[in-house]
Amino acid sequence: MANLSDEIEKYLNELINEYQGKIKIKRNKLADEFDCAPSQINYVLNTRFTSEKGYIVESRRGGSGFIRIIKISIESTDDLLRKLLVRVDQPLSKREAEGIIDRLYDNKIINDREKKLMETVFHKKSLNVDRTLRDYLRGNLMKSMLEVILKSELD
Amino acid sequence: MANLSDEIEKYLNELINEYQGKIKIKRNKLADEFDCAPSQINYVLNTRFTSEKGYIVESRRGGSGFIRIIKISIESTDDLLRKLLVRVDQPLSKREAEGIIDRLYDNKIINDREKKLMETVFHKKSLNVDRTLRDYLRGNLMKSMLEVILKSELD
DNA sequence: ATAATTAAAGGTCAATAATAGTCAAACCTG
DNA sequence: CAGGTTTGACTATTATTGACCTTTAATTAT
Incomplete structure (x- = not known):
């Protein structure tokens, strides 16, 4: 019985796999797709895509704003x-x-x-x-x- | 004349048997079904479903929280x-x-x-x-x- | 051309909701 | 009376949201 956060996480991970470990999303657009508050996206990013798990999350506010998620590949x-x-x-x-x-x-x-x-x-x-x-x-x-x-x- | 704890125990054991030794429940929901305080469920779990009796109980608080009961069958x-x-x-x-x-x-x-x-x-x-x-x-x-x-x- | 305003974007945080756990008091039974 | 049972008040944890903030870009006013 997956909750919303799990579903968003799953979706983003599938995207990341599809695009070789690096994606760029729009917070509000994603929130619309999942029919949730935009800050839900922040919550998912802050709890599921952490540096400990091996992710880098970058973002930019304002016009042309975006969120980029990069999955760090390891050297060895x-x-x-x-x-x-x-x-x-x-x-x-x-x-x-x-x-x-x-x-x-x-x-x-x-x-x-x-x-x-x-x-x-x-x-x-x-x-x-x-x-x-x-x-x-x-x-x-x-x-x-x-x-x-x-x-x-x-x- | 079984008391409430015995009835809850019986119910849970029937569920466990039905689902091959492993179930997942919601504390508040079960308490509603038996019309008792939620902490009654804790009491039953803590007195009837112990490791001595061959059970493992796991749980998670918060949204999407649950309680899982696993029966360790003797044969396996x-x-x-x-x-x-x-x-x-x-x-x-x-x-x-x-x-x-x-x-x-x-x-x-x-x-x-x-x-x-x-x-x-x-x-x-x-x-x-x-x-x-x-x-x-x-x-x-x-x-x-x-x-x-x-x-x-x-x- | 420049400044001001509006639009478009993401971020924060506390409140709320939904969940389970603890503990002591009250109650019940033998 | 002792021990077991039940409960309520409170704590702890996770998920979701809305109000508001900050930042950047586009548009409008001067």
């Missing part, structure tokens, strides 16, 4: 993992952690089962402590797990 | 996994966690990479908090991860 698994390792050396929100896992999965660095194992580690249910500590632990855990994956890639 | 699961799941609902030391992981690996339930991913999660370096909290978190994390593995075995 090794390269991505090293970049992520630099990035996660700090507290992580659940959303950020999940975005990183999505990216790993999308690039076939981890498989389905590994994805699920990782996701569960970052869930609030597993880390049932206060918010600040949880985010801090997420940073630690992600770093540790990325190191394991990097090492296994080197083997 | 590994006995070791089930036993472990019941046992880990408590604080775990590093040694205990590692022992569990070793058993999973020795029984070929997890592979080398999964083993290493799991091990790193329970390492002191990842869970850099005081001892009591660490052991508590290890219990949570192990339970969560075992559930993932169990679910993947069911698929």
